Amino acid sequence: DAGVIQSPRHEVTEMGQEVTLRCKPISGHNSLFWYRQTMMRGLELLIYFNNNVPIDDSGMPEDRFSAKMPNASFSTLKIQPSEPRDSAVYFCASRFKQGGSYNEQFFGPGTRLTVL
Amino acid sequence: KQEVTQIPAALSVPEGENLVLNCSFTDSAIYNLQWFRQDPGKGLTSLLLIQSSQREQTSGRLNASLDKSSGRSTLYIAASQPGDSATYLCAVLPGYALNFGKGTSLLVTP
Numbered sequence: 001d002a003g004v005i006q007s008p009r010h011e012v013t014e015m016g017q018e019v020t021l022r023c024k025p026i027s028g029h030n031s032l033f034w035y036r037q038t039m040m041r042g043l044e045l046l047i048y049f050n051n052n053v054p055i056d057d058s059g060m061p062e063d064r065f066s067a068k069m070p071n072a073s074f075s076t077l078k079i080q081p082s083e084p085r086d087s088a089v090y091f092c093a094s095r096f097k098q099g100g101s102y103n104e105q106f107f108g109p110g111t112r113l114t115v116l
Numbered sequence: 117k118q119e120v121t122q123i124p125a126a127l128s129v130p131e132g133e134n135l136v137l138n139c140s141f142t143d144s145a146i147y148n149l150q151w152f153r154q155d156p157g158k159g160l161t162s163l164l165l166i167q168s169s170q171r172e173q174t175s176g177r178l179n180a181s182l183d184k185s186s187g188r189s190t191l192y193i194a195a196s197q198p199g200d201s202a203t204y205l206c207a208v209l210p211g212y213a214l215n216f217g218k219g220t221s222l223l224v225t226p
Contacts (some may be wrong), residue, residue, distance in 0.1 A: 034211055043205070043216040055212065091159065102147040102167075102209055109159040 004108035006092050012114045018080040024073055025094030033093040033105065034067055034077050043091070049075065050097065057061045061086075082115045089113070118143045118210045129196055130225055137191040137220045139206030144184045150179050151191050151216065152205040153186035160205065164191070196224045 005024040013019055025032050049069045051104040052072040057067070064083070069075040078085055092108045119142040129135055139149075148167045152160040164173045164180040166189070172181040179192040194199060203221045207214035 031212070035214075038149070042218045043207075045213040048213050063223075097212075102212075104150065104162055104165045105214060106162065107152075107160040112157075 004060045004092055004094050004106055006090075006108035006111050008111060009109060010112050010114075012116065013082055014116050015083055016081045017115075018078065019078040019082045019086075019113060019115075021090050021113070023075045023077070023092030023108060025075070026090070026106055027073070029094035029096045029106075030072070032075050032093040033095075034068060034075070035091040035093065035107075037089040037091060037110070038084075046077070046090075079113075082113075084115045087113055087115050118146075118208060118215045120206060120208055122204075122206055122219035122220050124146050124220060125218065126221040126223075128223040131196060132197060133190070133196050133198055133224075134194050135222075137204050137206075139189040139191070141187045141189075141208045141215075141216055144187055145210060146184065147181075147209045147211075149180075149182055149209070150207045151178075152207065154203045154205060156202075163204075165199065175198070176198050180191070181200070184198060191221075196214050196222075198226050202223050 007022045032049045035043050035044045045059045047067045048055050052069045066075045089110045089112050091110045093105045095105045123138045123195045151163045154160050156176050166173050166182040176218045177194040203219040203226050205214045205219045
């Protein structure tokens, strides 16, 4: 398996522009997570999907952020309009959840976003 | 809210030394704990997963222990090598998403 795939790997944009980050989870995984990593706050959960349904989006900073998972093999995180404080590394992770089991989460390589 | 603390924040050791990285968490109600490795500018690589019912896990030169009651985990690296240089992150699973520590930055010098 190719693992969790994210694109683009690097994104440089100007303040006010729309940014879309993409994620393809590992085939067969039914849980997907978006995390953000900054020097100040470390790694934090943004949103969690289970079976393509958003379960918890309480970590999404504000209305400028939105995430979708139209099918089991694709998810997007969109920032509109982007601001310099959104500069961070955004990670996508996936996991197979069955019943009450809590399996290992696998992370993608991340997207390094710089907003000028 | 679950707080995860990793000590030390940075560590430098000569090649060949055995070393211990520490992780503590404030709420013992967790499902599992994962140790990750992160290389500069790279993603997270899962090293070891310890379920809440387990006490330790081993993989090669790595051994991780878990003491839920005291809210502690340690990652033991035997016979360290320069290739072990990276940031090591500890994360606990209190629900469905991981809570991460800030990591320990390890440098192993030849």
